[in-house]
Amino acid sequence: MERSLLIVYTGGTIGMKENPETRALAPFNFEQIEQEVPELRRFGYNIVTESLAPLVDSSDVDVDFWLRLAGIIEARYNEFDGFVVLHGTDTMAYTASALSFMLCNLSKPVVLTGSQLPIGAIRTDGKENLLGALEIAAAQADNQAIVPEVAIFFNHVLLRGNRATKFGAARFDAFKSYNYPPLAEAGIAIRYHTQAIRPRGIGDLQVLKRFDAHVASLRLFPGIAQEAVEAVVGIPTLRGLVLETFGSGNAPSLPWLYDLLRHATSCGVIVVNTTQCAADSVTMAAYDAGLGLLQAGAISGADMTFEAVITKLMLALGEYPATNDATSYFLRNIAGEKS
Incomplete structure (x- = not known):
């Protein structure tokens, strides 16, 4: 059965491409993502992309951003088997934490990822992070998601979203989970630590939307x-x-x-x-x-x-x-x- 995945690009380095003439970085068109990452075709997934307009630098993330993002997942929840959110690294752990509390009864993966280098750079970590996140978001056993929770995939490691924190700005292993083990590790194959993964939610998705930022x-x-x-x-x-x-x-x-x-x-x-x-x-x-x-x-x-x-x-x-x-x-x- 073909998996159906939604990629939501919110902003951040992973979606940037260098203009060959000006050398300036600018977002590329995510509707043409298969041209940038042709490896996607080998998955055989039905991949749909959606970009926030305007895009948001992760330093500018706020409560309204979380509400917009959760709203997209809520509105399209029944259309897809999993979700991949492309996000700037600086506040990714805040967004992952917020979503983990907002999305109640979650039974599908919501995997956040990004990169330290633009996806078109020679040594980019963006492709590996994106491909790994998509494979995890699509992974099922007995017709149920293997990782039905909000998580961060970065540098071959899947961490629970609300257990992760950014600790490095100039290294590929930018996130750590100090007090909880990884949910999965990607090597030749992806090894899932099922005992660390939360069980899927029961019932319909419910989204909490009221924050008090005081x-x-x-x-x-x-x-x-x-x-x-x-x-x-x-x-x-x-x-x-x-x-x-x-x-x-x-x-x-x-x-x-x-x-x-x-x-x-x-x-x-x-x-x-x-x-x-x-x-x-x-x-x-x-x-x-x-x-x-x-x-x-x-x-x-x-x-x-x-x-x-x-x-x-x-x-x-x-x-x-x-x-x-x-x-x-x-x-x-x-x-x-x-x-």
């Missing part, structure tokens, strides 16, 4: 000034604060810091404690420095990536106006984003 992040450091914290915590419209702490979720023993956080949580601000150590988890009861944050009303970000924490918090606040309900949603494991 959130901020505050990275703690030795010697942080009280007025700096006050400036962030005192934002009049603040509803959520991601506190980037030390080690297993520790903060300086500064009475004014705990007072400010206690006041914020008493006013309905959700304060999430997430560690600056990307390969570890928050355990606030381990040390007095973390226990103080717990007593101030902070909740744990566990071992989630920063990208997952931010997008999940915005969605929680948008979907659930009441602080208690938003907190309850945030603490749940929604799409395999935490251990």
Whole structure:
């Protein structure tokens, strides 16, 4: 049975081609993608392309972008067996995280990929990333998708979207998943780690579309000034604060810091404690420095990536106006984003 796949080009390096006369990079026409990547014909898939208009540099990604992208997947969900989203690398992990929470009951692959070099460059990683993403998006067993979740395929490795983070800007292995194993690895064949892949959703696709972007992040450091914290915590419209702490979720023993956080949580601000150590988890009861944050009303970000924490918090606040309900949603494991 012929697989049917939708490629959504949103922008980014992978879709760029060098003008031979001016040497400037410009997007090529994705309706003619088989001319740029003739290997696609060998798959035998029915491949349809759709490009955002206008294209979006990944540094300009925002909530409206996520809504547009999720809207395309929702509108065309029943037409295709899988989806490949071509995206700039800088904020790809944010988009993958957001989609993982927005797309409820997902039973088809949504694979994000991109490249560090334009697809027409001599040493481009774009072709391998695109071909691998398409093969994974089409992969089925017993007429069901093998990877029915939002994922990032980059440099021969498939990562859960809300577990990935970009850690390199000048290397082909630009993404890592510090706290969760790969979903698949592409060598001579693609080896799927089925025990790491989420089961397919049951029921119709549902798309959550309400975000509240009145959130901020505050990275703690030795010697942080009280007025700096006050400036962030005192934002009049603040509803959520991601506190980037030390080690297993520790903060300086500064009475004014705990007072400010206690006041914020008493006013309905959700304060999430997430560690600056990307390969570890928050355990606030381990040390007095973390226990103080717990007593101030902070909740744990566990071992989630920063990208997952931010997008999940915005969605929680948008979907659930009441602080208690938003907190309850945030603490749940929604799409395999935490251990």
